[in-house]
Amino acid sequence: MLRTLPTIPIPAEPVFPLRPRTIPERRAAGFLIEEEKPVESSAESLFEHFAWLYIFCRERLFRDDTERMIRAVWAESKPLPGEKVIEMGCGPGFYSRGLAGRFREISVLGIDRSPSQLARAREKAQATELKNCRFESDNVLALSHNDDSFDVLIASRLFTVLPDRDRAVAEMYRVLRSGGRCFIAEPRYSFWASIPLLTMWLLAGLTRLRNGFREPSMAQVLSPREMEHLFATQPWKKMKTWREGRYHYALCEKG
DSSP states (O other), X not given: OOOBOSSOOOOSSSOOOOXXXXXXXXXXXXXXXXXXXXXXXXXXXXXXHTHHHHHHIXXXXXXXXXXXXXXXXXXXXXXXXXXXXXXXXXXXXXXXHHHHHHOTTSEEEEEESOHHHHXXXXXXXXXXXXXXXXXXXXXXXXXXXXXXXXXXXXXXXXXXXXXXXXXXXXXXXXXXXXXXXXXXXXXSOHHHHHHHHHHHHHHHHHTTOOSSOOSOSSOOOOOHHHHHHHHTTSOOSEEEEEEETTEEEEEEXXX
């Protein structure tokens, strides 16, 4: 069951804003200025240069949260026909394809920045004749979709290499419709979460491609307190965070 949070307790240490935020802000000469970040090329990413390795990890080694995701988002019912689902940071489309195959009456969109990951996702979707699933290149920090565009949003292992987590959560809130739900799964332990990164950096060193990649050498994981505070930056109608095994989870509903 979701718990209703009419108010978010303010922590004694850093204060986290409870208003929706879409992009970082700074003030200069009395004016509020929107601070843009440079767009990063997919060619500078380990997930592009060694796409095959991450695809293997996602499809063969990582935890499969499909059933947990379905139970959390749709409880004991099932999706309504025509519901629109978006997966942020979909990689090879593991969850997007899984949900689209299970529920043919919904529409699923997976987004990622890696052309190779997206190519794999499209190839697998075509091989299984998924007509209700598509994949696009997009930036999770500045989604190209309008406000109130989706009924459900999912993401797994998104924050481990993301430079601006607050901005990503603000985008989640923005693109969800009123009553929309998001389900987030994040690894809890840095060592286990870092295995793909460490392996890709090792391969980069062996192949003399050591420089120019934007990913850190170790995954950045959230503590339970940080996980709760991260999602509390938006005024969700309902919010729940919990831990199971090696993962944190968040389930939120927009008012």
